[in-house]
Amino acid sequence: MPVGTLGSVKAxxxxxxxxxxxxxxxxxxYHLYLRPGIEIIKKSGGLHKFTNWGKSILTDSGGFQVLxxxxxxxxxxxxxxxxxxxDGSYHFFSPEKVMRIEHDLDADIxxxxxxxxxxPSDYEYAEKSAKMxxxxxxxxxxxxxxxxxxxxxxxxxxxxxxxxxxxKNANEIMKIGFDGYAIGGxxxxxxxxxxxxxxxxxxxxxxxxxxxxxxxxGTPIDLLENVERGVDMFDCVIPTRHxxxxxxxxxxxxxxxxxxICKDDLKPIENDCDCYACKHFSRAYIRHLINVNExxxxxxxxxxNLTFYSNLMKNIRKxxxxxxxxxxxxxxxxxxxxxxx
Amino acid sequence: MPVGTLGSVKAxxxxxxxxxxxxxxxxxxYHLYLRPGIEIIKKSGGLHKFTNWGKSILTDSGGFQVLxxxxxxxxxxxxxxxxxxxDGSYHFFSPEKVMRIEHDLDADIxxxxxxxxxxPSDYEYAEKSAKMxxxxxxxxxxxxxxxxxxxxxxxxxxxxxxxxxxxKNANEIMKIGFDGYAIGGxxxxxxxxxxxxxxxxxxxxxxxxxxxxxxxxGTPIDLLENVERGVDMFDCVIPTRHxxxxxxxxxxxxxxxxxxICKDDLKPIENDCDCYACKHFSRAYIRHLINVNExxxxxxxxxxNLTFYSNLMKNIRKxxxxxxxxxxxxxxxxxxxxxxx
Numbered sequence: 097m098p099v100g101t102l103g104s105v106k107a108x109x110x111x112x113x114x115x116x117x118x119x120x121x122x123x124x125x126y127h128l129y130l131r132p133g134i135e136i137i138k139k140s141g142g143l144h145k146f147t148n149w150g151k152s153i154l155t156d157s158g159g160f161q162v163l164x165x166x167x168x169x170x171x172x173x174x175x176x177x178x179x180x181x182x183d184g185s186y187h188f189f190s191p192e193k194v195m196r197i198e199h200d201l202d203a204d205i206x207x208x209x210x211x212x213x214x215x216p217s218d219y220e221y222a223e224k225s226a227k228m229x230x231x232x233x234x235x236x237x238x239x240x241x242x243x244x245x246x247x248x249x250x251x252x253x254x255x256x257x258x259x260x261x262x263x264k265n266a267n268e269i270m271k272i273g274f275d276g277y278a279i280g281g282x283x284x285x286x287x288x289x290x291x292x293x294x295x296x297x298x299x300x301x302x303x304x305x306x307x308x309x310x311x312x313x314g315t316p317i318d319l320l321e322n323v324e325r326g327v328d329m330f331d332c333v334i335p336t337r338h339x340x341x342x343x344x345x346x347x348x349x350x351x352x353x354x355x356x357i358c359k360d361d362l363k364p365i366e367n368d369c370d371c372y373a374c375k376h377f378s379r380a381y382i383r384h385l386i387n388v389n390e391x392x393x394x395x396x397x398x399x400x401n402l403t404f405y406s407n408l409m410k411n412i413r414k415x416x417x418x419x420x421x422x423x424x425x426x427x428x429x430x431x432x433x434x435x436x437x
Numbered sequence: 438m439p440v441g442t443l444g445s446v447k448a449x450x451x452x453x454x455x456x457x458x459x460x461x462x463x464x465x466x467y468h469l470y471l472r473p474g475i476e477i478i479k480k481s482g483g484l485h486k487f488t489n490w491g492k493s494i495l496t497d498s499g500g501f502q503v504l505x506x507x508x509x510x511x512x513x514x515x516x517x518x519x520x521x522x523x524d525g526s527y528h529f530f531s532p533e534k535v536m537r538i539e540h541d542l543d544a545d546i547x548x549x550x551x552x553x554x555x556x557p558s559d560y561e562y563a564e565k566s567a568k569m570x571x572x573x574x575x576x577x578x579x580x581x582x583x584x585x586x587x588x589x590x591x592x593x594x595x596x597x598x599x600x601x602x603x604x605k606n607a608n609e610i611m612k613i614g615f616d617g618y619a620i621g622g623x624x625x626x627x628x629x630x631x632x633x634x635x636x637x638x639x640x641x642x643x644x645x646x647x648x649x650x651x652x653x654x655g656t657p658i659d660l661l662e663n664v665e666r667g668v669d670m671f672d673c674v675i676p677t678r679h680x681x682x683x684x685x686x687x688x689x690x691x692x693x694x695x696x697x698i699c700k701d702d703l704k705p706i707e708n709d710c711d712c713y714a715c716k717h718f719s720r721a722y723i724r725h726l727i728n729v730n731e732x733x734x735x736x737x738x739x740x741x742n743l744t745f746y747s748n749l750m751k752n753i754r755k756x757x758x759x760x761x762x763x764x765x766x767x768x769x770x771x772x773x774x775x776x777x778x
Contacts, residue, residue: 103722104731111713132725136701140719148717360477372452376489378481381444384473390445391732 097122097154097331098402102131103147106336107391107398110149116371116399117406119151120204122331125197126158126165129187130180134200142202153203154331157194159252160212160280160311171211173228191235199243206245207278208236210252215284222256229254230268237272248275250309256281257290259297266301276307279327283312292321299326316345316408316432320425323412335401340394342386345404349432351379353397358383371403372396438463438495438672439743443472444488447677448732448739451490457712457740458747460492461545463672466538467499467506470528471521475541483543494544495672498535500593501553501621501652512552514569532576540584547586548619549577551593556625563597570595571609578613589616591650597622598631600638607642617648620668624653633662640667657686657749657773661766664753676746680738683727686745690773692720694738699724712744713737 098105098113101124105113113121123143128134140146143153162169162178169178175190191209198206210229213222233251240249251274255261269277279298282291295310302308309329310322319330335345342354346366351358353365364374365382373382373396385393408428415424439446439454442465446454454462464484469475481487484494503510503519510519516531532550539547551570554563574592581590592615596602610618620639623632636651643649650670651663660671676686683695687707692699694706705715706723714723714737726734749769756765 102725102729102731104726104733107732109713109733109736110717131729132700132721136721136725139701140703140721146719146722148722359473360480362481372450376451378487380473380477380481381487381489384443384477385445388443388472390443391448391736392445392450395450395732 097329098336098405099331099333100147100149101127103128103137103143105402106340107395108336108402110147112372112399113149113402114151116403117410118402120154121149121151122154122156123147123201123203124158124161125155125194125201126161126189128155128201129158129197130182134197138200138202142200144202152205154205154250155198155201155203155207156311156331157198157207157209157252158189159207159210162189163212163214173231175209176211191232192239195236195239195243195245199240199245199247203247205248205250205276206240208233208249208251208274210254210280212284213254213256213281215256215281215286217256219258219261222254222258223261226254226256226261226265227268230265230272233269233274234272237274250274250276250278250307252278252280252311253298254281255294257286257294259293262294262297263301266298270301270303274306276309276329277302278309278311280311282310283314283318288321292325295322295325295327302326316405317429319405319408320412320428323416324421324425335405336398339397339401342383342393342397344397345401347428347431348434353379353383354386355383365397365400366404369400369403371400373400373403438670439677439746440672440674441488441490441494442468444469444478444484446743447681448736449677449743451488453713453740454490454743455492457744458751459743461495462490462492463495463497464488464542464544465499465502466496466535466542467502467530469496469542470499470538471523475538479541479543483541485543493546495546495591496539496542496544496548497652497672498539498548498550498593499530500548500551503530504553504555514572516550517552532573533580536577536580536584536586540581540586540588544588546589546591546617547581549574549590549592549615551595551621553625554595554597554622556597556622556627558597560599560602563595563599563602567595567597567602567606568609571606571613574610574615575613578615591615591617591619591648593619593621593652594639595622596635598627598635600634603635603638604642607639611642611644615647617650617670618643619650619652621652623651624655624659629662633666636663636666636668643667657746658770660746660749661753661769664757665762665766676742677739680742681735683724683734683738685738686742688769688772689775694720694723695727696724706738706741707745710741710744712741714741714744 100121137146177188194209211225213225251269253266255265307328310327313330344353344365358379361379415421441462478487518529535550552566554566592610594607596606648669651668654671685694685706699720702720756762
């Protein structure tokens, strides 16, 4: 899922996202609650109509944002009191309130309100935190039923990098029962081996019939490694954020198209890429545009990077259907990480 | 002509410009000479290929930019020595050199290198300046012939706001003979009545069969007033620059879509506008996007403003063909300037 925090995938139009082939984008409850506010989105008829995005939307619940972006936040059993990063005003999110907000936003998939356990956390804190996340998940489900929402509700599993906490939390969350299960609290600074071990562990526990979503991940290699470990869905700012920094993804690894090396390079970013950027523009032109701060530059790198990610996921699905995912992964990584000549 | 100073009409893709209906854009010799440099554009096969713009391009000669943007510049009979506004490096533009650069850029229409007479200038300076512009125009024409260029070459008329200088300069420029005639040195701070008087005066002198181009103009009303006075072509940053400031053009005058007044406004910018912004998005959404610095916001206002300008010129042409331009102009201005309720 490309990330459209504030109701827009940065630099893209909904038409372009559709053309690239995305079926779902992510938006953030926390950010939309602060700006433009829920009322106007509700009045518009929900996020789809407000943003003119006809395909699916998933709204994150704000647990991660409230805890990572704010200076002031106070966590109690009832919920989280926090200060707006925009104007310093005070706000309060409880599981029930977040469900009501996500209901008003009217995305197709909504996330439970969790405490995204900070990293690193000691065992004691991680245990306390995961237990509260489970209690909050139950409150979310109860409120969700009250609202008679027809949205899909996904539960979020916490437990930091402690195997037994993850297992216990997963079982608690599964007992409540959700349409899909998300792995939260990873990709927050832990070692890759810890991430992979936790995802492996959850792969054995989570039901096969429900989608699994690894939040905030990741690089192309992260996607491959975690698909191998049973993950179905991801969201990450990497393709769009790298694009805005003049960094583009290719089958041969990343290329800093902003660098002087591309000054006289009349080749497209990727020869065999079908995106609008690669079909019509040279590295030299894109490098020039970024260099002089022309918006078209980062529009083109964003189109390319999102196309790269979209194609990677399409090819992964194809490889899985053909039963040769392992071979596909091996070849992709070998090419992607090969020393450049 | 939308302005694509650095080889990109700000925030737009060439595909979007074509969809709006533009047949020609402007680019700046001065800016492209400094960044990315002429060599890479030449190596690309010219500006059209470099920028992927298949329709016409007009390159301005840099006379205006060199004189208005620089701190250091020294004007001699030979040409203008100036310092780059980017890195302070020294450069020299002569009429011959500018012709060679514009030939390399390979636009469809190229402009002679003139001294854009500063405003205000006393009569003596304006006379001296206009005479040199005429001598430079001849040198441009001579070099242009040597290059055996198949581009259209437009001469630029100077003379500040002095009727006799304008008349004299126009006759000198016409004597050299160009494919089109541009009126330079206006829209630089003079009173509207001075602008209109000079354009009226030149209307009586310039040949009917060649296009007339009023440089750097202007507002919708400026366009109407000067079309009435015989002008065929304009360029101006107003539609794109206003768009980036959150200001949009409507038949009822300008609207600051960024303002709080649009916060809850679910109407499009203009009800009867067919542009991508008006067909799919509300003022409230566009206002939100601009408010939170999402690039899509200024993409949408730019699309709308350029569509507004493009439609205005189309309707002007239609009215002229139907022989009711005066009536069209009157109605447009009455609506555009009516007090808002």
